[in-house]
Amino acid sequence: MTSNTLFHFAASHIYPPPQIQTLAGGADVSELHGVEILDGGKAVRLEWSDGMTARFHAVWLRDHALDPGTKAPGNGQRLITVLDIPGDTHIVAANITPDGGLALTFAPEDKPATFPADWLRTHRYDVAMPGGRGWTPHDIARWDSELAESIPTETYDAVRSDENALHRWLGAVRRYGFAKMTGMPAESGAICDVVELFGFVRETNYGRWFEVRSEIDPVNLAYTGLGLQVHTDNPYRDPVPTLQLLACLENSADGGDSVVVDGFKAAEILQQETPAHFDLLTAHAARFTYAGSADVHLSAKRPMIELGPDGELRAVRFNNRSAGPLTDIPFEAMADYYDAYRHFAEILERPDLKVSFKLRPGELFIVDNTRVMHGRNAYAGTGTRWLQGCYADKDGLLSKLAAGERRTKELQA
C-alpha cells in the first residue's frame, strides 16, 4: 500500500463532505481587507482579501488574545481567567496592521492586542456549524468491505525507523480507526513496544497485555469452533480503552480469521434505513457489566451510539457478551429499542461491511475501540491460535501525530 492509494480511497468516503469543515481551517488568506466595529464595540466584522467576512465578539477576542500577558509564550497556556476580563469589555479601536492583521484596543482595560489574519480565519466561528445528528469531522473516513483491497499497513521496521511511515500509520488509525502492522517479532509482550511508539499502555485487571489463546482440543470441537460476533472491547469500563491492539504469535488453526467492521459506517446505515432506530440507540443508555473473578466487578452505563451535544458521532459500544441488564430504557420504549438493537446487530453482520483477514505470526492490528468493532470467524482443526491483546488510548496517538504534522508544516513554511 502506498499513501496514494490510502488517500484515493479516503477521498470517496469522506463524510460529511469536506467543504463543511475546511471552511474553518487551512485557508491561506493572510490579509484583512476591512474591519468594522459593531454593536457599540461588542463585536467586529472582518473582511479578508478574498471577500470572506466573519464577526467576532469583543469578549472572545480578549479571552483569546495572543500577547505574552494573556498566553504563556512557551506552552501557549492562558495566564488569565474569564473573571479577569471586565464584564463590559468592548472594542474602542480596530485597525488593519501593515501586514494585514488586526489591531484592537479593548476598554475599559485600555489594552491593545493584535491578531494575524490567518489565525483569525482559522478560528472564526461565525460560520454554518455542522448540522444534524451523527456527523463526523473531516479527518474521519467511514469505510466498508472495499477497504479490504487497501488495508492501511506498515512494517514494524518502517514505523520504527521512518517518521513518515509512523505518521502514515497513525494517520490511518485517526482516519479509519483501523490499521495493520507486519514484520513484528513474534515474541510475547512485543505488542507493548508498538504502543510505546505513539503512547502508553492502559493497564487493566487483565494486565499490561493479555493472552487470547485457545489450544484446540479435537474432543471439544463445539467449544473451539465458536466465532465471536463483532464487538467493542470492555464497554463495561468507563473510561473505555480507546485503542486495542491484537498481535499474532501463532495461527495454525483452520479459520479463525479476524473481522473488523466500521461502527460509524454501521451507525450511518442504521440512520439511513430507520432514523428512529438510530435515535433510540443514542437516546437511551445501555448497561455493560463484567464480574469474571472475585476481585472484579466492572460496570458502565453508556449508550450504544454516543453523540456529542452538537450531534457529532462520538462512540459506539456493542458487545453481546457483556451487555448488562437494560434498566434505563422506559417500558414504553423497550420494544422499539430491541428492534433498533436487533437492526444494528443485523447491519454489523452484513458481508459488505466486513473486512476479514487471517492474522499471521508477526502481524498485528489496531482498532479505535470507540468506533471499529472486531470479531473472529469460527475456527477448527488441530492447530494453535495464539494472540496477545493490549489496550492504549487515543490521546497519546493523536498528540504524537499532530505534533509530527506541526513539525512538517514548520519545515515547509
Added chain:
Amino acid sequence: MTSNTLFHFAASHIYPPPQIQTLAGGADVSELHGVEILDGGKAVRLEWSDGMTARFHAVWLRDHALDPGTKAPGNGQRLITVLDIPGDTHIVAANITPDGGLALTFAPEDKPATFPADWLRTHRYDVAMPGGRGWTPHDIARWDSELAESIPTETYDAVRSDENALHRWLGAVRRYGFAKMTGMPAESGAICDVVELFGFVRETNYGRWFEVRSEIDPVNLAYTGLGLQVHTDNPYRDPVPTLQLLACLENSADGGDSVVVDGFKAAEILQQETPAHFDLLTAHAARFTYAGSADVHLSAKRPMIELGPDGELRAVRFNNRSAGPLTDIPFEAMADYYDAYRHFAEILERPDLKVSFKLRPGELFIVDNTRVMHGRNAYAGTGTRWLQGCYADKDGLLSKLAAGERRTKELQA
C-alpha cells in the same frame, strides 16, 4: 473521622432524593404474588407480595435469561446475541414457582426459563425514570464547604491492612469525588503505591507520576506567589484521566493551601440560579489544548458540563490555562455562552463551596477529575512546596469497591 460521621454528612446532601433510585434496587421482596400475560405474550405483568407491580417484555426476559445456555455460569457473560432471539418471541406460559419466582416458556423456541422474584424486582424498568437534566445517581452526594469539617480521611497503614478502611476510602471517592490520606511515606514515587491499592496508573507524556514543585526564589515573588484557579486536570486529553492524586513531600512555604470544589455542586447552583446558563454549557462543546513541548500536541472537544442522553450529569471540565479557541459555538450564542462561562467561574470562587487545607508531608488527596476541581492558594516565603501528582482511572477503583461490597453481602447472606 469515623464512617458514622461520613454517612451522617452524606444523608443530608444526597441529590436527587434517594427514593428516586432505591426503587430500582435493594428491595427485599423475594416472592411473586401474581403474573399475567399481556399483549398476546409480548409482555407479562408481575405483582410482588407487597402489591408492587411491573411489566416486562418477552424479548427482554429472553435476552436476560439466567440459564447456563444463555449466560456463562462462571463469569455471567451472555452466550447468545440478540440475533439468536427469534423476532416473534413471545411468552406462552407464565407461572409462579414454589419459591415465589417466575417460570416462563418462550415460543417459538419452546424454551423454559426461571427468574428469582428479587432479581426481577432489582432489574425492573417499568418505573419512573429520573427526569430532567443534571441529576446524579443515589451514590453521589454533592457537597460544599461544610465538608471541611468531616473530610473523608484514612491512614496509609489502615487502607493497606484493613479492607474495611480501604472500602471506606474508595466509597468516599465514589460518593464525594474526594478523599485524603495521611501517614504516607514522604518518598518520591510512593503515590503510585496508593494507586496500586485499587487500580492502575494512567501513564501519560508527563510520566507515571509528575513533579509539582516550585523552589521559591525570593527575587521572583511575583511568579512564585501565583495561585491556581480551581480546575480539572488535562481536559485536553480524551479520554481524560478520571482520577488524580496529589501527594505532598515538602510544604514549608507560607500559604499554598490546596483547594477543592465539587463541580457537580457548582453545576447545580448554576442551574438553580440561571437554567439557561447551565443549558449553554451543556449544549456546546469547548476546546482544550496543550502543546507544551515539541512532541506533544493534545486537544479535545468536549462540553464544560457533560450530560448523558437521559440528562444524567456525567462530567465537568474547567481549566482556564488550557481552554483552546472556542470555535464550536455559533456566533448567535457566543455572548450568552461567555455569560454562562463567567457565571460558572464566579460560582467556583465562592467561599461557601471551597474546602481548603494545607497538605503536609506524607499526606495525599485524590479527586474524581471528572467532577471535583482542585487549585491552590497563592504562596510565598522562603520554604519549599514539593508535591507529586499521578493519574489513574475510576473503572478500577469502582470495580474494587463493588467487588468488596459483593463479598461483604455474600458473607452476610
